[in-house]
Amino acid sequence: MASKLDQIDRKIIAVIGDGGLTGGQAFEALNHGGAIDPNMLVILNDNEMSISENVGALSHYLGRILSGKTYSALRESGKKILSKMPPISRLAKKTETHLKNMIVPGALFEELGFNYSGPIDGHDLPALLSTLKTLKTLKGAKLLHIITTKGKGYAPAEAAQIDYHAVKPGFHSKSSSNPSPAKPTYTDVFSDWLCDMATLDSQLIGITPAMREGSGLVNFAKQFPERYFDVGIAEQHALTFAAGLACENKKPVVAIYSTFLQRGYDQLIHDIALQNLDVTFAIDRAGLVGS
Numbered sequence: 001m002a003s004k005l006d007q008i009d010r011k012i013i014a015v016i017g018d019g020g021l022t023g024g025q026a027f028e029a030l031n032h033g034g035a036i037d038p039n040m041l042v043i044l045n046d047n048e049m050s051i052s053e054n055v056g057a058l059s060h061y062l063g064r065i066l067s068g069k070t071y072s073a074l075r076e077s078g079k080k081i082l083s084k085m086p087p088i089s090r091l092a093k094k095t096e097t098h099l100k101n102m103i104v105p106g107a108l109f110e111e112l113g114f115n116y117s118g119p120i121d122g123h124d125l126p127a128l129l130s131t132l133k134t135l136k137t138l139k140g141a142k143l144l145h146i147i148t149t150k151g152k153g154y155a156p157a158e159a160a161q162i163d164y165h166a167v168k169p170g171f172h173s174k175s176s177s178n179p180s181p182a183k184p185t186y187t188d189v190f191s192d193w194l195c196d197m198a199t200l201d202s203q204l205i206g207i208t209p210a211m212r213e214g215s216g217l218v219n220f221a222k223q224f225p226e227r228y229f230d231v232g233i234a235e236q237h238a239l240t241f242a243a244g245l246a247c248e249n250k251k252p253v254v255a256i257y258s259t260f261l262q263r264g265y266d267q268l269i270h271d272i273a274l275q276n277l278d279v280t281f282a283i284d285r286a287g288l289v290g291s
Contacts, residue, residue, distance in 0.1 A: 001036060001038055003039070004038060004039065009039075010039070011039075011040075011041070011136060012038065012039065012040035012041070013040065013041045013042075013043060014040065014041070014042050014043070015042075015043045015045060016042065016043070016044060016045070017044075017045050017046075017047065018044065018045070018046040018047065019210065019232070019233050020233060021044070022210070022231075022232030022233045022234055023232070023233045023234050023235075024234060024236065024237070030042070030109070030112050030114070031112055033112075033113070033114070033141055034112040034113020034114055034141055035113060037113065037140050037141055038140075038141055039139055039140060039141075040141060040142070041132075041135055041136075041142045041143070041144060042114065042141075042142070042143045042144070043143075043144050043146060044118075044143060044144065044145045044146065045122065045146055045148055046119065046145060046146065046147050046148065047147075047148045047149060047150040106118065106143070106145060109143045113141055114141045114142060114143040115138065115140060115141065115142045115143070116142075116143050116145065117131065117135060117142065117143070117144050117145065118131075118143075118144055118145030118146060118147075119145040119146065119147050120144075120145070120146055120147070121146070121147055122146035122147055122148035123148060123149065123152055128146065131144065132144070186284075187214070187215065187216040187284060188216065190216045190255070190282050190284075191216035191217070191218070191219050191220065192219075194206060194216070194217070194220050194253060194255075194282070195219050195220055195223055195224075198220060198223070198224050198227065201251060203249065203250050203251045204227065204250075204251045204252075204253060205227050205228075205229065205242075205245055205250050205251065205252040205253065206220045206221070206224070206227060206228045206229065206252075206253055206255065207229045207230075207231065207238055207241060207242050207252055207253065207254045207255070208229075208230050208231075208238070208254070208255045208256065209230075209231055209232065209233055209234055209235045209237075209238040209256060209260060210230060210231075210232050210233045210234075211255065211256065211257060211260070211284075212230055214257065214284065215255035215256065215257070215282065215284050216255060216282075216284070217255050229241070235256065235260050235261065235263040235264040236263060236264045236266070236267050238254060238256065238264060239254065239264040239267035239268055239271060239272060239279075240267050240271050242254050242272070242277075242279045243267070243271040243272050243275065243277055243279065246272070246277035246278050246279050247275075247277065251278055251280070252279050252280070253279075253280045253281075253282060254279060254280070254281050254282065255282040255284065256281065256282070256283060256284065257283075257284050257285045258283050258284065258285050258286040258287075259285065261281070261283060
């Protein structure tokens with residue numbers, strides 16, 4: 001927007017992962033961005049295991065067409081011509097929207113005001129570069145949906161993506177395993193305590209913002225699935241959710257990394273502390289501590 005105000009022709013690119021879209025601020029930005037029509041490209045890096053079958057091959061093919069030079073040129077020239085014929089323009093827009101909504105998983109972004117392209121294989125560099133070059137010529141808000149594989153190129157990481165999100169001390173790339181510490185970690189101790197307490201108290205609830213493994217809630221989730229809640233990368237909601245449960249006499253335990261807790265600081269103060277609610281925080285990675 002600064003470039004637009006300064007009348008400078010810049011190519012702005014923002015990259016976000018599919019996990020990041022679970023946070024409210026991402027949708028706030030998309031909602032605002034589509035309204036102000038910035039000359040920018042949002043790249044959505046979707047590292048799901050694969051594209052779902054119902055939109056797989058056809059969607060990939062359509063993605064290449066929709067972001068291709070011929071389609072883009074026709075679309076832009078068509079806009080200029082149809083703008084002089086409002087009734088036909090509205091009909092053409094509706095037809096395009098209905099067709100894309102049926103077979104392309106980008107209807108939400110189109111409704112927010114973004115020209116959606118994809119999904120395409122993010123590891124196919126020639127196709128990716130070709131698409132980026134085409135999108136570079138288009139004005140306005142654009143979103144490119146790419147599909148990638150977490151740990152691509154390293155077989156052990158591809159097979160165990162969660163385990164290899166962060167490697168442990170003693171790890172070697174030629175090894176097929178991620179070493180485990182010889183002694184229980186503080187997280188392990190918390191995990192055992194939480195399960196023990198949940199066995200004794202049916203009102204205890206476990207909450208995490210997308211950090212089940214790192215925050216020690218794996219065993220709790222297995223033993224008490226009906227009392228386990230992963231809210232995604234949405235720390236603000238995690239804390240307000242815990243506050244709501246506490247208001248109804250539940251005993252929520254929020255397992256969260258210290259650096260991510262700052263995202264929910266307003267909720268911590270306003271929704272929990274000032275209300276004097278019974279919410280327990282298990283704050284991991286909170287300083288210089290033993291492993």
